[in-house]
Amino acid sequence: MSALTNAIEILRCFSSARPDLSFADVMALTGKPKSSTSRLLRSLRDCGLLEQDPHTRRYRPGLLTFELGRLHRAHDDLISMAERELREVCARTGHTGYIAVLDGYEQVVLRIVPGSNPLRVVNPPGQRTPALATSNGRAMLARLSDEDIRARVPSTYPKLPRNSPQNFKQAMARLDEIRRTGLSEAADESIEGVGSQGFALKSGETGEMIGIAVSYSVQATTVAERANVRRELTAMAAKLRRLTGDQLDPVITRAQAGTR
Amino acid sequence: MSALTNAIEILRCFSSARPDLSFADVMALTGKPKSSTSRLLRSLRDCGLLEQDPHTRRYRPGLLTFELGRLHRAHDDLISMAERELREVCARTGHTGYIAVLDGYEQVVLRIVPGSNPLRVVNPPGQRTPALATSNGRAMLARLSDEDIRARVPSTYPKLPRNSPQNFKQAMARLDEIRRTGLSEAADESIEGVGSQGFALKSGETGEMIGIAVSYSVQATTVAERANVRRELTAMAAKLRRLTGDQLDPVITRAQAGTR
C-alpha cells in the first residue's frame, strides 16, 4: 500500500457525520498500527490537508483541502449554465434547487439554490446520498446502460428509506419509468415530508452528467403546484438540452421500444 | 521524497489563477520526470483528489477535494459567531464582509458576506493574498510577536501593491499603528478603488485567530460613512472579544509602552 493510498484512506474517514476525528478514531477506522497512524497523521497535518485543534487534539480537514475544494469545477460551464436556469425556476416557484453529480452508486450535492419558502437545507453541498434514494440521483442512473447500473449498485442491495426502491428489480422499474417520462420524482424518501422532481443533463460536448432537482415540502404544496414544478422543469430541461447539445441517448429509445 | 510530498506538490500547483493544468503544465511546475508525473497524476485521479476532463485531458481538483473542502471548519464556533455578527454589520452598512485566516505570510479568505451595495466580489472564499496587503491580514500579523512576523515574511520582501508597505520597516510601522489603535485600515491596495477596515479576533479558548474586515468602494463612500464603519467594527470587536474570551495580548501592551 502506497503512502498516498493510506493518506486517502484517512481522508475518507471524514464526512459530514464525522467532521473531526481523534487519533484513536483514525486508528480504529483505518485499522492501522499506532506508529503508522502517527506518521501519516503528522504528514497530513504538516502539508495542510488536515489541521489539528490545539485544545482537543482532534484532526479535521485543513486549509489546503478548503482551498482546493473551492477550485473544484469553479469554471464548469455545464454547472454554471444549469445553475443560472435553476436560479430562475427557484425564484419563480419559491422552492429549493439542487445540482448533484453521480459517484459510483452515490450522488454528491454540488450546488444549492435556496428557495424563498424557507425549507431547512438538510443537504448542504458536499453531502453524499445513495443515488437510488433521490430524484436526481435516479434520473442520472436512468441515463446509464443497464449493465453499468448493475455494476454500480453494491451486490448486497443497500437499505434505503421507506419510499425508495427496496430491491434491484424495483429500482430498475423506477428507472425505466424515468426513461419513459424524462422526469424523476421522489416523495418522503431521504427526508420525511420532503418531495422533489429532477432530471439529468449530459453535455453533448464533454459527456459530463449532472442531476438537477427542485425540492419542496409535500404537505405545503398542492397537486397543482407540483404540476407547475413539473412544467417548469420540463421547460428548463428542454432549454438546457438545447444549449448543451444533450441528445437523449439511444439507450432510452431502446428502453422505450422494449417497454411498449 | 515521499509519495505524499509529491502529491501535495502537484495539488499546490492548482490555484484560482490556474484552476486546471495539462500534463505538461504539471511536469513544468514540479520539474519531475515524465514517468513520475504520469504515475502520480493517475493515482491522484483514481483516488478522486483530481479529475480529468475527458475532452481536453486537463486535470483539475476532484470530487473528494470538494467534499473535504466543505467539511473544513464547518462547525467552527469562532467563525460562525463572527459570521453572525458580521452579517448584521453588513446588513446595516450595505458593505461586503470578509473572514480570513493567516497561513504563513499569506491570508486565505474563508467566508464572504455580500453587501447590498453590489461591489463585485473579487476575493472569493479560498483566495490567497499576501497578508501585508490587506487590512485584516495586517490586523492578524499585528497580533504576533515581532520575531514571529520576521520569520513569516520572506527574506526578500515581496512586491506588494502601490499603497501597501513596500519594505519590512514600513510594514512594522503599520503593524505598530494597528497595535495602538486596535483597528486596521486599507485603501487602494490589492484592488484599485477598494478600501477596507478590519481587526483580528483570537479565541481565548483555542487560540485560533481570524481576521474580520468590511470592504467598500472608496469613491462611493464619504468620510462620515467610513467613520461609521469604524464605529460598527469597534463595537463588533468589543462584543466578539467578550464572547470568545479574547484578551488582547500583553505583546500589545508592551508595544504600546515601547512606542509611547
Next chain:
DNA sequence: ACGTCAGTTCCAAAATTCGGAACCATGTCC
C-alpha cells in the same frame, strides 16, 4: 499512584518509488 490518551522514536525487513528509455495513440500541419 495508576491508567489512559496521544504520541514519538528505533530498527531491520519488505515494499514502493524513481527516472531514463523505449514505445504508443491522437491530432494537426504541410
Next chain:
DNA sequence: GGACATGGTTCCGAATTTTGGAACTGACGT
C-alpha cells in the same frame, strides 16, 4: 502521406520509503 507535438504508458534495476512491533514519553484524570 509523413513529420511532429502532445500526452501518455510500460519496463526494470537501483535507491529510497514505508512498515509495524516494541519501548518510551508526557500530559491529564481520578
